[in-house]
Amino acid sequence: MENPGCYSLAALALTSALSASVQTAIVDLGGMTAVTLEARFGYGSGGTSCSALVQTTLDGSNWIDIASFDFTTASATKHCNLEGLLSKAVTSYAALSANSVYDGVLGDRLRCVVTSVGLFSNTTLSVRASVR
Numbered sequence: 001m002e003n004p005g006c007y008s009l010a011a012l013a014l015t016s017a018l019s020a021s022v023q024t025a026i027v028d029l030g031g032m033t034a035v036t037l038e039a040r041f042g043y044g045s046g047g048t049s050c051s052a053l054v055q056t057t058l059d060g061s062n063w064i065d066i067a068s069f070d071f072t073t074a075s076a077t078k079h080c081n082l083e084g085l086l087s088k089a090v091t092s093y094a095a096l097s098a099n100s101v102y103d104g105v106l107g108d109r110l111r112c113v114v115t116s117v118g119l120f121s122n123t124t125l126s127v128r129a130s131v132r
Helices: none
Strands: 005-014 018-022 034-042 049-057 063-071 076-083 110-117 123-131
Touching: 005 049, 005 110, 034 049, 034 063, 049 123, 063 076, 110 123
Parallel strands: none
Antiparallel strands: 005 123, 018 110, 034 076, 034 123, 049 063, 049 110
């Protein structure tokens, strides 16, 4: 593995609504076999919902949703662990439902896409990845 370690995929103070706001990708993760993801939502006030989609790519252009973290109006911390060494049957890609994962597919990059609804105050979102 080229660059194992912990990475920040998102670190935001939420204020205005975000529509599929793409965060900076973490690159050079060739050989990644597993990743533990943690999303921390620190709710202050306002707003109605926030979604953080973690994505990977196999070609650098087409991104695949691998984890969906969804929050409303309460602070919460959520985790998942994904592995790239699992057998994966041939399947058609489908969008993830709330708080779900698509396991068995890991490319050489990770990124987070954030969508929020409403105007938040004193609200934060942090998404971190521990790559192995």
